[in-house]
Amino acid sequence: MSTPPSITVDGLRREFGSITALDGVDLALDGPEIVGIAGPNGSGKTTLIKCLLGLLGPTSGSSDVGGTDSLSLARDDRARIGYMPQHEAVYRDLTVKENIAFFASLYDLPDRERAVDRALSFVDLHERADARIGDLSGGMIRRTSLACALVHDPDIVFLDEPTVGLDPELRANMWDAFRRRREAGALILVSTHYLGEVRNCDRVLFLRDGRVLAFDTPAAFLDRTGADDMDGAFLALLEKEDSV
Amino acid sequence: MNGTIPVATRILLSLRGDRRTLALVVVVPAFLIWLLSEVFARPEPVAPILLGVFVFFLTYILTAIGFLRERTAGTLERVLVAPVSRSGLVLGYVVGFGVLATVQSLVLLLAAVTFLEVSFANGVALFVLIELLGALTALGTGVVLSLFAQNEFQAIQFIPVVITPQVILGGTFLPVEELPTYLEYPARLMPITYLIDAMQYVVLDDGTTGEFWAAVVVLVGFVVAAIGVARFVVGRTG
Numbered sequence: 001m002s003t004p005p006s007i008t009v010d011g012l013r014r015e016f017g018s019i020t021a022l023d024g025v026d027l028a029l030d031g032p033e034i035v036g037i038a039g040p041n042g043s044g045k046t047t048l049i050k051c052l053l054g055l056l057g058p059t060s061g062s063s064d065v066g067g068t069d070s071l072s073l074a075r076d077d078r079a080r081i082g083y084m085p086q087h088e089a090v091y092r093d094l095t096v097k098e099n100i101a102f103f104a105s106l107y108d109l110p111d112r113e114r115a116v117d118r119a120l121s122f123v124d125l126h127e128r129a130d131a132r133i134g135d136l137s138g139g140m141i142r143r144t145s146l147a148c149a150l151v152h153d154p155d156i157v158f159l160d161e162p163t164v165g166l167d168p169e170l171r172a173n174m175w176d177a178f179r180r181r182r183e184a185g186a187l188i189l190v191s192t193h194y195l196g197e198v199r200n201c202d203r204v205l206f207l208r209d210g211r212v213l214a215f216d217t218p219a220a221f222l223d224r225t226g227a228d229d230m231d232g233a234f235l236a237l238l239e240k241e242d243s244v
Numbered sequence: 245m246n247g248t249i250p251v252a253t254r255i256l257l258s259l260r261g262d263r264r265t266l267a268l269v270v271v272v273p274a275f276l277i278w279l280l281s282e283v284f285a286r287p288e289p290v291a292p293i294l295l296g297v298f299v300f301f302l303t304y305i306l307t308a309i310g311f312l313r314e315r316t317a318g319t320l321e322r323v324l325v326a327p328v329s330r331s332g333l334v335l336g337y338v339v340g341f342g343v344l345a346t347v348q349s350l351v352l353l354l355a356a357v358t359f360l361e362v363s364f365a366n367g368v369a370l371f372v373l374i375e376l377l378g379a380l381t382a383l384g385t386g387v388v389l390s391l392f393a394q395n396e397f398q399a400i401q402f403i404p405v406v407i408t409p410q411v412i413l414g415g416t417f418l419p420v421e422e423l424p425t426y427l428e429y430p431a432r433l434m435p436i437t438y439l440i441d442a443m444q445y446v447v448l449d450d451g452t453t454g455e456f457w458a459a460v461v462v463l464v465g466f467v468v469a470a471i472g473v474a475r476f477v478v479g480r481t482g
Contacts, residue, residue: 053325075246075327083325087318093258102257105250106326132261148322 002080003067005156005187006030007052011061014047014210021047023210024061029189032155032182036201037191038234044210045191046086049158052189053083066156079107082154084145086161086191090133096120096144097129100151107152119147122177139170146174150181157181157188163197175200195230206234213237247328251336255310256343265306269348273298274355281359291362292443292450293416295352295371296378300436301407302348303379307341307386308399315390324479334475338383345379346372356447365449366456374446377463378439384470385435391477410436415444435466 009027013020022044029035037045050056052063054070063070068077090099100116109115120126123143133141146162159178163171178188178200190201198204199218206213214221214237218230225236259265280294281287314320323333349372356362364371389406393399413427414420414436423431431437438459445456 050321053321055321055324078325078327081325083322085318085321087316089318089322091254091258091317091319093261094254098257102250102254103322103326105253106247106323106328108327 004031006067007065007156007187007189009063012051012058012063013060014051014056015059021210022051025212027205027215029187032185032187033202034178034182034188034190034200036198036204037189037207038195038198038204039193039207041193043207045207046160049160049189049191053081053158079152080155082149082152082157084149084159084162088141088145090141090145090148092134093132095130095132096125099133099144100147103148104151109152115151115153119151122150123147138165139167142166146177155186157186159188159190161191161193163192163194171197195234198230206237208238213241247332248335248339251333252339255337255340268302268306269344270351273302273348273352277352277355278359287360288362291356291360292447293440295356295375295447296439296443297411297436298352299345299348299375300378300382300439303341303345303382304386304407306344307337307383308390309396311337311387312390312393312396312399330479331475334387334471334478337387338380338471341383342376342380345376349375362447364447366446370446374439374442377460377467380467381435381463381470384467384474387474388470388477410434413437415440435463438462
């Protein structure tokens with residue numbers, strides 16, 4: 001039995017030359033939850049996710065996923081991680097089903113065919129299973145990418161701007177899908193620069209210039225700032241910080 | 245090696261709908277060999293050079309572009325997050341593109357026999373071996389150089405810098421021993437030199453058996469080094 005899904009970030013700092021992308025981020029998550037990572041472009045959302053996944057090494061500080069340091073993730077640790085990158089991140093010359101089957105084949109799944117079938121159902125793409133990615137709309141490609149991230153039934157999921165470029169209905173469907181994963185026991189980190197979307201999260205980490213501006217529930221943010229929506233709450237937090 | 249078979253299968257599956265790449269592997273080498281057979285009255289002396297250089301050149305293009313796409317599309321990151329070893333990933337590329345290189349070698353073999361009337365003095369088995377060694381060296385080179393390219397145009401820009409000097413110095417126009425000393429030494433550090441050297445033995449029986457196997461050993465060294473460097477740089481934490 002694996003440990004409950006968890007993520008810990010301790011004083012994480014990452015520099016790219018003279019640019020500081022992350023500047024001392026701290027975070028502790030334990031158990032099923034949807035956590036939004038929000039902030040404007042360049043605030044450090046993608047860098048944080050890549051550091052957590054061990055794709056980027058920190059300049060200082062550390063992070064661990066499922067109790068293992070991000071730079072030392074072993075096979076078992078990786079088997080419980082799902083990742084949907086910001087890019088398209090699927091193979092255009094393969095079909096929807098072939099893409100999902102390829103990523104499924106990278107994991108030791110007892111019944112791979114069933115897992116692929118389940119992932120197709122999850123993103124509602126059964127009817128286009130045999131269509132090549134190059135022939136699909138942007139929304140369908142994002143759904144394929146999501147299915148590739150979830151096919152092995154991970155309980156720690158990183159989704160980097162999963163809803164970018166999608167129409168409102170598809171976005172709503174995706175958030176429904178994320179909630180279903182959380183109900184199944186997953187800890188989900190979702191980055192987005194659509195601040196209105198973060199109301200769908202249980203808690204929200206607001207980043208600004210690589211620093212944690214605030215971390216709380218959407219309701220608490222609205223309550224604290226008196227704003228009507230999360231855009232307003234974020235602006236109020238910025239103003240408050242600038243005035244200090 | 246975890247991930248090798250899925251990655252190799254994926255590479256070959258991707259080609260199914262990629263007619264241009266298939267044409268690059270199958271049709272283009274045969275066409276170029278035919279074209280050269282029309283130009284040269286006595287094509288056999290140039291055959292070893294053409295056969296050695298083509299496979300290196302085409303495999304470099306295939307792997308450099310293929311791996312660059314993997315990196316820029318975001319699929320490489322996704323594969324690296326999965327429980328796949330770096331060695332498994334690179335080996336998957338070796339197997340996938342190795343299959344393509346084998347197909348290409350057989351196409352070149354048929355084209356050389358048909359259009360250049362080459363007799364392969366030391367047998368076709370050695371020919372396929374040398375073609376594969378050339379292809380695998382090009383594969384490692386392609387993977388490594390693609391990491392320094394941001395787009396496909398930049399990957400192609402490496403050709404005049406990295407490959408063309410090898411073709412010029414490696415024995416295409418002048419035997420390496422006849423080059424000025426300051427060019428002979430760099431030429432002896434380049435894989436195409438040994439590729440052409442070994443191919444001249446296979447096709448024309450030019451040189452001794454000992455020299456041939458020495459060239460094979462050097463080529464194997466280049467393969468191990470190129471794939472080893474590729475294994476080291478792929479997925480290194482940034």
